[in-house]
Amino acid sequence: MSATQADYLVAGVLWIAVVIYACFAGADFGGGVWDLFARGPRKEAQRRAVSRAMGPVWEANHVWLIFLITGLFTSFPPAFVRLAVGLYLPFSLALLGIVLRGAAFAFRAHGAPEQRTTTPWGLAFGAASIMTPFVLGACAGAVAAGDVPANPSPSFDALVGVWTTPFCLVCGGLALSICAGLAAAYLTVEASDAGDSALAEDFRRRALLAGAVTLVLAIVTLPLLTTEAPGLWTGLTTRGLPLVIMAVVFAAAAGGAMYSRHYRLARLAAPAQVAAILLGWAVAQAPYLVPPDLTVDNSASPPEVMTALLIAYVAGAAVLFPSLLLLFRVFKGQNPAAA
């Protein structure tokens, strides 16, 4: 294996971690959104469903982020440093959200049951679940636009300006609506498996709403892409085109399946759409990790490190995937006790 191949392999593994984090942890954040906006006669049932769905898995889902961060600073230190310096403020905000969200969830889930939803922790849980995906989406926008500065001027304008362009804000909104949509799609299945079709209906409406918002935001993003991230736009319309088409197909399938109450199909199509979008972005942006200048090759650690890391990944995967499978089978499988 050549050094370049190893570099791309590691980058690929890390990008897969991004996809998994978005599809699983993203839905956990989305769950927080629906917790905050629980409405109607089944308000408490909605919240219980969110909490029951997240409880056993959210911490495992969260580890993908740590996997990603540690993998990035091991294998592409200049990219990690560039992001940490250039996006100091939004990352700090995302961390704030991660801490509050996790603490609030744990306090509520394992704390005194009589005051589960009305406490300030309930609010913190919801608000943090909104802030984190939004801010991370905006950061993704800043990266895609090639706006993360190499030597940021140490001023607050520079701290804030980078990730609050219209393009970044739309990306943030997109990330949020996608997370909310994923959560609602997963929850329809859990509710209908539990035999609660009224609750499934609640989440179906929410999934359709989130899907509509995502669609609008996606349409807004396209013209912005041509001016804000022309390189990415070119990539998306050439190399990335097959994945873009797949994303559209999956999106349509998810929407159609949800509309016609084929919840299981929607639960597959929704994350497939997210995966296609993220992979399309990666393919369109390659070889750049952090445009305009940091590429997979020019920021990779020495080859000995990449080889060691790949060996570690293979060994780790042998432990990780069987355990994950067990976790999801026990709690998400067709388990009559799941009700």
Add this chain to the structure above:
Amino acid sequence: MSEYLAGRAQMGTSLAFHIVFASLGVGLPLLLLIVEGLAYRRKDETWRLLARRWSKAFGILFAIGAVSGTVLSFELGLLWPGFMKYAGSVIGLPFSLEGFAFFTEAIFLGLYLYGWDRLSPLAHWLCTIPLAVSGAASAWFVTTANSWMNSPTGFKLQDGVVSDVRPIEAIFNPGTPIETAHTMISAYVATGFAVAAVYAVGLLRGRRGLIYRRALTVGMLMGIVATPLQIITGDINARWVADYQPAKLAAMEGQFQTEKGAPLRIGGIPNPGAGRTDFAIEIPAGLSFLAYGDPGAVVKGLQDFPAGTTPNPVMVHISFQLMVAIGFGLLALSAWFLGAWIAARRQSKSGRRVFPGAVTVHSRALLLAIGAAGFAGFAAVELGWMVTELGRQPWVIYGVVRTSQAITPAPGLVWSFVISTAIYVGLAVALVGLLLRLAAGTRGGGEAEIAAEEAA
């Protein structure tokens, strides 16, 4: 407060917060393994109830450990980009391996917490094994990274470019064996005495019941087994520091002048202005003997290192003294507890029947001491880290990169420090309140709860 100081303070606060949960994350799974194992083997409902109660608290503690640890992995870059650009490729590997340990921990924790009714009792108990192993493994991996900061090996650094990286050599740097051993054992010491302390306080307040005596016993036994190992590894650790980080040793011992047959100073406050340590009890030639095994050995003093390469000894010396004092204090407590137990066994006619935890019921003094040990164990952990981290200054990578070169150029670090500290304080307060409320809901020996469970 300068931006640089704020950055250091924020890192220190975040780590000091995290280490509490990290230590419990190493220690509690082992206790769960023991307690639930006893419940399973003996079909004993009291042991089982104990495991159930602990698992609730553990669920909350783990979540706080996970989020505070996440903050740390970001902070390495957010606060110390000038460190990570060199360290990332050299010492990133153990962090990445640690990631797999975290996965294992989080997955089996999910199974454990939510699986009481879905897994068979045996399968449920078996989940504690990967929990205990991965908790210990994650502590091992992250400590190798810290040990590398103390004794960096496995790379070349020339003109700001890292090359010739040997990641395995970096993981197994000279400090690794002793620092990882001392750190991992400290988690069992701190957790053991803390758990015992919780039940000692309960007993002091007049609660009775089998569950209190049992819980106190298990916690004490873990602390009692770990404490001598903690002191032995601490002694080896100090001798290692003498060889590899002589400036840190001088700071730990308040040694300003280079001296043949240097004394061991007990207590005392270093006075950098005057270049001496005041108010210490000095044991002649003690330091030379302990550090180098030779009463006549020369110990280099802080004043004889090149200017700008030594730490400020005040905090380092005081922290070290307190850690060692706590270590011997815990050893004395262990002897007291065991002594009381043996005496009680001699007195009782039926011999073996006396349960270790039962002896405490009649001794308020012993219970008070155990209650204090619960705090002392964690205090020693924090103090030990102050020795390591403050004693390494002004270096972030010992002898290679200065901390001042590593700090981020981003503005607003003072604000960031103030806000993050406020959040940690708020979280700590909320957490303690929540745990107290949980405990209040489970008063009594558990007989009622067991009956309720059996009826259900």
